[in-house]
Amino acid sequence: MRKTGKKILSAALVAAMAASVTACGGSAGTADKTTESAKTTETAAKVTEGTSKEESSSAEAGDEPITLSIAWWGGQERNDYTQKLLDLYTSEHPNITFQTSPSGWDGYFDKLATQAAAGAMPDIVQMDYLYISTYANNGSITDLKPYIDDGTIDVANIDPVLYGSGEINGKLAGMVASSSILSFTYNPEVLASAGVKEPAMDWTWAEFIEDCTQIADKTEAFGIETNFTDNINMLNYYVRQRGENLFSDDNKSLGYQDDAILVDYINMISSLVDKGAMPNPDQYAAISALGKESFPVVTGDAGFRNDWSNYATIVEGSNDTLKLVTPPMTEDKTKALWVKPGMFFSIAETSSDEKKKAAAEFIDWFINSEEANDIILAERGTPVSSAIRNYLSESGKLTKKQVEMFSFVDDAVTVCADAPAPDPAGISEISETYQTEIYNVLYGNKTPEKAAADFRTTVNEILERNN
Structure with missing residues (x-):
């Protein structure tokens, strides 16, 4: 495990122990x-209620509690x-x-x-x-x-x-x-220390992979702290870039027909994990246990994070230097992003x-x-x-x-297309299946081809059952 991963895991374990102690009386405390x-x-x-009727500008006489x-x-x-x-x-x-x-x-x-x-x-x-x-x-x-x-x-x-x-x-x-808009938050200081140029809205997946790899090679930071598995909107974006939809119009099946799309997506993730540029499942579990203000992109232990456009605002009190960029584009610059x-x-x-x-x-x-x-x-x-x-x-x-x-x-709208329909019923199960199949590949239990095929079978069953 990379030095950064160990540091994150150690912090997460301490946080988890604290949470465990709190959990003993957690429900009562919340209540x-x-x-x-x-x-x-x-x-x-x-x-x-002690205010006179004349002084109350909003309440009407006879309003029931x-x-x-x-x-x-x-x-x-x-x-x-x-x-x-x-x-x-x-x-x-x-x-x-x-x-x-x-x-x-x-x-x-x-x-x-x-x-x-x-x-x-x-x-x-x-x-x-x-x-x-x-x-x-x-x-x-x-x-x-x-x-x-x-x-x-x-x-x-x-x-x-x-x-x-x-x-x-x-x-x-x-x-x-x-x-909000799906976006990548980045730490400009980490990018600068790795000699990586700050990305523009027309950057490509190839440039993203190169940037993450260079950050991992030149620093002790991850290229990107997330591994895409907890946000199925990233897959939706990737599929839309290929001119397809993640779900069919009637929400009873997947909308794309070629499993090669998901295979390519999984291969990209797997390659970045193998290079140490993206956290493996265990490292990501440790990262996820941290509070938003302590995520690696905030602390300087990662270059990028994929999230929503308000993330930098949420953590501004901990790091006010973070910047935003839209997710990478395909070489032909297909507009697939949307205002969500x-x-x-x-x-x-x-x-x-x-x-x-x-x-x-x-x-x-x-x-x-x-x-x-x-x-x-x-x-x-x-x-x-x-x-x-x-x-x-x-x-x-x-x-x-x-x-x-x-x-x-305002700027990102220029690279946006129409928004997809709301996610179908059963999306929670689908999201779990999405992570499970990618993790099966990362743990060496399946090939990307097998995982993509099993994802289709399981998701189609979920969609048919719920919609």
Whole structure:
């Protein structure tokens, strides 16, 4: 194992031991934190309830108390400012209080699936493009079109293509809350120390491989810290560059016919791992156990990381020198990238009509109000409202990285094509199969050809069963 890999693994093991100790009382701690957040919101509501009717600008006489449950994933910074948002909303709408369920990404959708199956899904759910089709198709989330039609959710300043990305089978399953683009974050200091030129948006896969190899050869850093296996969007991008789609139009099978596409993709990954330019499965498990702020590209132990366009903003406090570039292109410069909904807000179908209406009003406020976005400050991704983007850009409140992210997205649109349809039901199983088959090759258990063939067989069965 490379020296860098050992250092990362050691740090990860220490983190894992700490997490293990915390886990002994983890569920109680999380519950206490959630309860405390709810109490804080309720306290704000009680204070505001003392305000006279003349002084209350938002509450209407006769408004009945409503408690909305809301779930989201993210780190501590997101948890903290989201609670401030909820407190602010309650101060302006004294009849609305919130029961919160913040969580990390890991396990978020496992918990949500359990809640949905039990009919106990939170009223407002932060939803991802990977899973929105699954929850729409099983009837767990409500159609938001009526709330757009009656003006509850204002979409006047949102590109119809973007907010329409939440439409599944004729129903709007989620309201897009931010946008992002698949990107590569890079550490310019690592590239400079290896004598690698900073890439432009028209760089190619061949140049990417050469850059990663040179970084590994000239430094103790990985060329790229990720191995593509936890983000199937990378495969989707690679397939689209070959003029094909990852999934068929009816979502019942893979959309590409030639397994050579996946074989070439796996061979590229395997070659980079063999060169020490990309982490092997064990090294990547150690890296994944670290917090975002401690990932190798942040600490100078890797040149590149593939992620979304808001990653450099998220870790700006730990390293404000990181830069963004679009993923490598094919030699013929085929446009295959797309503007992706960063996340959605969906409303549970099991919620009462009264709660659905109140939830829709909150979502509109989250997306369109300047005061809400003064707190959010684009942490969840590029705001979907053009009015809010303009407001923030001119406000002077954005950090350097946030300004760079807005500029990057504007530039990256020039190499984007139409967005693919939302991922089909069963995407979680498909993503697991994707990683499993690539790891089978990296562990020497299968040839790339066998892995590609088995991926097709398994994924087609998953798609047929779920769609």
